[in-house]
Amino acid sequence: GAVVSQHPSWVICKSGTSVKIECRSLDFQATTMFWYRQFPKQSLMLMATSNEGSKATYEQGVEKDKFLINHASLTLSTLTVTSAHPEDSSFYICSARVEDRKYTGELFFGEGSRLTVL
Amino acid sequence: GDSVTQMEGPVTLSEEAFLTINCTYTATGYPSLFWYVQYPGEGLQLLLKATKADDKGSNKGFEATYRKETTSFHLEKGSVQVSDSAVYFCALSGGSGGYNKLIFGAGTRLAVHP
Numbered sequence: 001g002a003v004v005s006q007h008p009s010w011v012i013c014k015s016g017t018s019v020k021i022e023c024r025s026l027d028f029q030a031t032t033m034f035w036y037r038q039f040p041k042q043s044l045m046l047m048a049t050s051n052e053g054s055k056a057t058y059e060q061g062v063e064k065d066k067f068l069i070n071h072a073s074l075t076l077s078t079l080t081v082t083s084a085h086p087e088d089s090s091f092y093i094c095s096a097r098v099e100d101r102k103y104t105g106e107l108f109f110g111e112g113s114r115l116t117v118l
Numbered sequence: 119g120d121s122v123t124q125m126e127g128p129v130t131l132s133e134e135a136f137l138t139i140n141c142t143y144t145a146t147g148y149p150s151l152f153w154y155v156q157y158p159g160e161g162l163q164l165l166l167k168a169t170k171a172d173d174k175g176s177n178k179g180f181e182a183t184y185r186k187e188t189t190s191f192h193l194e195k196g197s198v199q200v201s202d203s204a205v206y207f208c209a210l211s212g213g214s215g216g217y218n219k220l221i222f223g224a225g226t227r228l229a230v231h232p
Binding site for chain 2: 006027036041042043044046093095107108109111112
């Protein structure tokens, strides 16, 4: 299967600082990547759809100025949590869709990045 | 809108017990259905999928059959192992949200003890 990698896998930062999380597709090109947030013992919530070369599409209720998404190339999307606060602490997971018929509808997920804001 | 409902956990079983995790869905059109597994501290991994009615997805001893008449995609395994302890998510795509969006259930935590 296709491989998606995230970095860092965990990060601790002080309140008020910004944190950048990278999501890379290692063996395929991804025109579309997705960012999810997972609260403890809950399901994944789609935050935004990242499109290569254009602005991200944010889900309702997600602050676009708070969660900056950049998809500068076909293999890299970044999520920057700006002016992070403790309530932003969460597990962030990216995924990518493979443009291949045999993977119709299937997304491949990164390992996730656990953010802790002190 | 589209939605996925799965049984609440945690599900606690002894090793070699039979597992069933129920999943039902609501969607327009003809969605694809998936089961993802999340091991502690890791991201999600696709466990199995089915893209049309009556298809059976299978992998690592797990099975699920796409039942359009009951809008269900229940996950089963005949004999669980301690290593199967994880959170299992049922999901769909291709409904009203299109294939770009995966709609997840709330997840079911499985704990298998020796």
